[in-house]
Amino acid sequence: MKFIMIGCGWRAQYFLRAAEILSDRLEVSAIVMHSEKRAQEIQQETGILTTTDLETALDTKPEFALLCVPRSVMKEWILRLCKLQIPVLCETPPGQDIEELNNLWKEVQILHGKVQVTEQYFLQPYYAAVQNVIDSGILGEISNVSMSAIHGYHAISIFRKFLGIGMENCKISGKTYQFPVTKTRDRAGWHTSGEILTGNRARIDIIFENGKAAFYDFDDEQYFSPIRSRSWVIQGARGEVRGDQICYMDHQNRPVSEQMHREDDGVYNIDGWSHRYISFRGERIYENPFPGARINDDEIAVTDLLAHMKQYVETGKEFYPLREGLQDAYLSFLMDEAVKNPGKEIISTSQSWSV
Structure with a gap:
């Protein structure tokens, strides 16, 4: 089964490795990037057709699309692909605020879109x-x-x-507390300077x-x-x-x-x-x-997501449907609101995807 990837940042590297593990079942047929320069770099690094043009990527006849794009453009891409009747596997949260989450849900329902979420834990x-x-x-x-x-x-x-x-x-x-912690490791690797950072700890x-x-x-x-x-x-x-x-x-x-x-x-x-x-x-x-x-362990989970997405496209069996990802995102937005307003109780209400 062929699929295309939209975006190829740090997170997308996990899915490229997952696709290699599942090479007997899945193939990344094309990658779509925003920048022509970055598209050329990715194609040279991966050997996969990389383009800034969605139509060129769709010429490879993919059966679904994986979105690895910033939150600010996630909704736009989901709806664009739903209009083309292409199943979508998208990141969470698929919107920048609660209003956008509700608008996305309503528009996906109108389009009869097929959307699953890359919640892997x-x-x-x-x-x-x-x-x-x-x-x-x-x-x-x-x-x-x-x-x-x-x-x-x-x-x-x-x-x-x-x-x-x-x-x-x-x-x-909830509330956020600040405590000192020594810098040890991040996405860039190990640090041995002994630098003391101010860590933010949320209790909710x-x-x-x-x-x-x-x-x-x-x-x-x-x-x-x-x-x-x-x-x-x-x-x-x-x-x-x-x-x-x-x-x-x-x-x-x-x-x-x-x-x-x-x-x-x-x-x-x-x-x-x-x-x-x-x-x-x-x-x-x-x-x-x-x-x-x-x-x-995280790579095991991400690889399992792709295997589940293949099954979803073939059979329609959902594994993490959009409504679940929207609820997770909605409550996480309320968590953010709670720690910004310590002492205030934030009360959730039923949203469009939950009724």
Whole structure:
């Protein structure tokens, strides 16, 4: 199956690597860039037809388009492709504000557009494994999730999935704190100067109308910094997940504490590194769908997104529909509003995609 990419920045590199892993199933037939100079550079780097003209890219007969463009032009591109009846895989958030999100939804419905969203975290090994533990029922119904790991709409996505939240409304309150942290690593690589940065840490409470709660804690250095660790607590009536530790009540109502176990090839041996599976109670609760591939957890998830998109085009089976991405984006905008107005409770309302 051929697909085209619109844009080719830092994020798009993940999808190019994913397409290589899925080369027996998918092919990037063309890339569309805004700048002629950058188009020439990308074509030289990748060997893929790269152009500033969408029509030239469409001449390669793609079956869907992947959008890796700035938020400011995302809506414009989605609608342009929907008018051409081309299925779209787009980034979140697909709009700059709440009004634009609603306008996008209404126009996509008029055009009968086929749009899925590149929200990948639920496909990462850890989150997929925890979701399987939740679905097994041993924790009982999940009532609250505390997470200090991922930001904004990504966090909202996981909160909603772990809590079983659909389009329920909520109340949001929060505050941002500033704390010093040593600069260690970013997209450019490692830093050893010892420079002290001012980290922004957001603490936000999200209380849904059914009483379930999400507690958000994120420092803007967390994605790359080895001295700002990540943590998760997912609590149900009969147990909890705390990192890799799972505590629950057995069938005789006795407390049991066990760990999820991660198995990777290439650790302490000469095998090529790759993730294999995560197990719990002697059973595999997650298996890497791309065994042997030398890719990290986020790359596994991104590759899985492309595989799901292929299936969506072939069968119509949705994996992360636009309405879900819009809800994640909407609540993340309200989170931003809450931390800008500490002490004020922000109340969500049902939007056009949720009714």
